[in-house]
Amino acid sequence: MGHHSGSARERIIDAAERVVIEFGAGHLTFDAVALKAGLSRGGLLYHFPDKEALLKAMLDRLMERMKMRRAKKRAELAEGTEREIVAHVLSSLEKPEEVDKAARARTAAILASGAHDPGLLAPAKEEYRKLMDELTENGLRFERAAVIAIATDGLRLLELLSVSPFDKDERRRIVGELISLAKEEKKAP
Amino acid sequence: MGHHSGSARERIIDAAERVVIEFGAGHLTFDAVALKAGLSRGGLLYHFPDKEALLKAMLDRLMERMKMRRAKKRAELAEGTEREIVAHVLSSLEKPEEVDKAARARTAAILASGAHDPGLLAPAKEEYRKLMDELTENGLRFERAAVIAIATDGLRLLELLSVSPFDKDERRRIVGELISLAKEEKKAP
DNA sequence: GTCTATATCAAGATAGAC
DNA sequence: GTCTATCTTGATATAGAC
Numbered sequence: 001m002g003h004h005s006g007s008a009r010e011r012i013i014d015a016a017e018r019v020v021i022e023f024g025a026g027h028l029t030f031d032a033v034a035l036k037a038g039l040s041r042g043g044l045l046y047h048f049p050d051k052e053a054l055l056k057a058m059l060d061r062l063m064e065r066m067k068m069r070r071a072k073k074r075a076e077l078a079e080g081t082e083r084e085i086v087a088h089v090l091s092s093l094e095k096p097e098e099v100d101k102a103a104r105a106r107t108a109a110i111l112a113s114g115a116h117d118p119g120l121l122a123p124a125k126e127e128y129r130k131l132m133d134e135l136t137e138n139g140l141r142f143e144r145a146a147v148i149a150i151a152t153d154g155l156r157l158l159e160l161l162s163v164s165p166f167d168k169d170e171r172r173r174i175v176g177e178l179i180s181l182a183k184e185e186k187k188a189p
Numbered sequence: 190m191g192h193h194s195g196s197a198r199e200r201i202i203d204a205a206e207r208v209v210i211e212f213g214a215g216h217l218t219f220d221a222v223a224l225k226a227g228l229s230r231g232g233l234l235y236h237f238p239d240k241e242a243l244l245k246a247m248l249d250r251l252m253e254r255m256k257m258r259r260a261k262k263r264a265e266l267a268e269g270t271e272r273e274i275v276a277h278v279l280s281s282l283e284k285p286e287e288v289d290k291a292a293r294a295r296t297a298a299i300l301a302s303g304a305h306d307p308g309l310l311a312p313a314k315e316e317y318r319k320l321m322d323e324l325t326e327n328g329l330r331f332e333r334a335a336v337i338a339i340a341t342d343g344l345r346l347l348e349l350l351s352v353s354p355f356d357k358d359e360r361r362r363i364v365g366e367l368i369s370l371a372k373e374e375k376k377a378p
Numbered sequence: 379g380t381c382t383a384t385a386t387c388a389a390g391a392t393a394g395a396c
Numbered sequence: 397g398t399c400t401a402t403c404t405t406g407a408t409a410t411a412g413a414c
Contacts, residue, residue: 008397026215026304029389041390043398051390114350115215115304121351128347129354143366146355147340150363154343158317161303162310165318166335174339177332181370197379218407232380234409 009047012037013058020108021101021160025115055120058109063127066091066106082182084135085148089178092152096168097159107160144185148178198236201226202247205301206294210349214300244309247298252316255280255295271371273324274337278367281341285357286348296349333374337367 015037019028030051034044048054073094074087097104113120135145155174158164166174204226209217222243223233237243262283263276286293302309324334344363347353355363 024304024307030391031389039397040399042392042400045391046397049391110350110352111300111303114300115213118213118351124352125354128352132354142359143362146359146363147336147366147370150343150347151336151340152343154339154341154346157343157346158339161299162307163299163313163317165314165321170331170335173332174335177336181336219409220407228379229381230407230409231382235379239409240407 008037008039008043009057012039012044012047012054013061014105016054016058016112017105017108020112021104025108025111028112028116051116052120055109055113055116059113059120059124062106062109063124065102081139081185084138085140085145085182086179088131088135089148089152089175089182092156093171093175093178096171097164103156104160107156111157111160140182141185144181148181151178197228197232198246201228201233201236201243202250203294205243205247206297209297209301210290210293214297214304217301217305240305241309244298244302244305248302248309248313251295251298252313254291270328270374273327274329274334274371275368277320277324278337278341278364278371281345282360282364282367285360286353292345293349296345300346300349329371330374333370337370340367 012033016028016033018036019032023032030041030044033054034041037044048057069091070087073091074083077083077087092103094100095103110121110124113124132142132146132149135149136142155164155171164171201222205217205222207225208221212221219230219233219240223230226233237246258280259276262280263272266272266276281292283289284292299310299313302313321331321335321338324338325331344353344360353360
């Protein structure tokens with residue numbers, strides 16, 4: 001099925017994510033993407049016949065990569081109740097946002113799709129439900145898992161919207177608190 | 190300063206918020222807003238000469254109303270370390286999202302501004318910083334306050350993007366967990 | 379203060395050459 | 397597979413009548 005990596009499709013999706021990050025979800029146009037990807041509108045439209053196709057591809061790759069990153073992180077962690085949720089937090093927030101362009105890029109697809117057609121986000125909702133199931137699989141209490149998950153994704157969204165007021169050190173402490181909250185659950189009565 | 194309530198400006202901002210909620214931030218057009226507000230494009234442009242003016246007005250009203258709702262909630266709560274943060278959580282999430290159109294509307298302005306021009310969100314960032322200062326004023330530990338705040342706002346954003354997978358009961362339990370996390374801090378060693 | 383034009387432009391999408 | 401050219405629409409914004 002898949003083509004060689006570094007394919008035109010991949011390069012175009014990369015470009016689209018960068019457009020959203022630099023100019024905002026409302027400025028994801030074929031023109032801007034073509035410019036960033038280094039090809040013409042026509043060439044771009046050969047790969048993605050319309051905007052919906054591009055957004056769906058962005059979302060699909062986003063979800064795929066998030067799962068991969070989480071799996072990779074989980075493999076580095078010791079077993080335990082909190083293993084899944086810690087993998088989720090760290091795979092999303094481990095690196096400071098200025099550095100982790102990939103993480104910002106991931107969230108970009110969500111905002112761009114929401115701006116264009118909220119209906120496109122239905123699959124993302126299903127994925128989020130599955131994520132919650134996995135997070136609680138090892139016995140972690142649902143409420144605690146949910147709070148940590150929405151805090152993690154909330155911080156990502158706030159950062160992408162440039163509303164997050166936290167500096168690097170504060171952010172590091174917040175991530176630490178999220179991890180603590182996950183581990184605390186083990187010792188609960 | 191202010192004009193009578195129910196003024197044209199207010200009705201237009203109401204309409205704009207509803208457009209974002211129903212069709213997504215990318216479909217906030219003068220046409221759509223004029224239609225919802227029950228006047229013509231020309232009439233609308235008399236009040237808001239360009240889109241930036243409309244978005245700024247939406248953001249200003251959003252921040253003003255959030256502060257008012259929080260203050261009102263705080264007045265109902267007993268004094269204590271966690272008073273401010275509990276007021277924040279409840280004023281944002283108390284009512285289920287289907288019911289609380291006002292709460293969704295508030296978040297709408299953020300997404301719409303972010304889509305149009307991320308620079309417009311600079312004042313929102315300052316407000317968020319001030320909010321964090323107030324939340325920790327009573328002695329609540331910064332990390333805990335921040336986690337609860339980003340979880341609260343994260344859930345709001347996920348709901349507005351239709352990505353939140355939680356049903357009414359799960360949501361109620363999540364809000365309960367946020368309150369517990371605020372109160373727990375009192376008993377810490 | 380609200381309306382109806384209308385000018386202008388940006389963006390999505392198609393067709394066909396190379 | 398990529399390009400240029402073109403069609404078409406929809407959105408911002410202006411001008412001026414009522």
